[in-house]
Amino acid sequence: MKSFLFSTDNERGGVMLCDIDTLEDAVEYLKERFAxxxxxxxxxxxxxxxxxxxxxxxxxxxxHQGEDSST
Structure with a gap:
């Protein structure tokens, strides 16, 4: 189980506890679920x-590709 914290443009949001494994999938799901x-x-x-x-x-x-991470 993973947790994702999300915010909306009207200063609302919350925490989602779920079986979604990646941040990318969580963003896709949350954008479909909440305006x-x-x-x-x-x-x-x-x-x-x-x-x-x-x-x-x-x-x-x-x-961030190509940026020097040593600076």
């Missing part, structure tokens, strides 16, 4: 409507 989802978090990883996916666990998404 105005703007942010979903799982630990240090998150999806934001303006920024897209950001993974802090060593994974790199398309927007």
């Amino acid at each position: 105005g989802v703007v942010r979903v978090e799982q630990g240090k990883d998150y999806w934001d409507e303006a920024e897209g996916f950001c993974f802090q666990t060593g994974e790199v998404d398309a927007q």
Whole structure:
């Protein structure tokens, strides 16, 4: 069981406890289930409507490819 914290554009949101394994799948589900989802978090990883996916666990998404991680 995993937990995902989500926020909406009207300053509402909540915590979803579920059997969904990935942040990507959770975002897809929450956007279908609730209107105005703007942010979903799982630990240090998150999806934001303006920024897209950001993974802090060593994974790199398309927007961060090519950046030097040593600086």
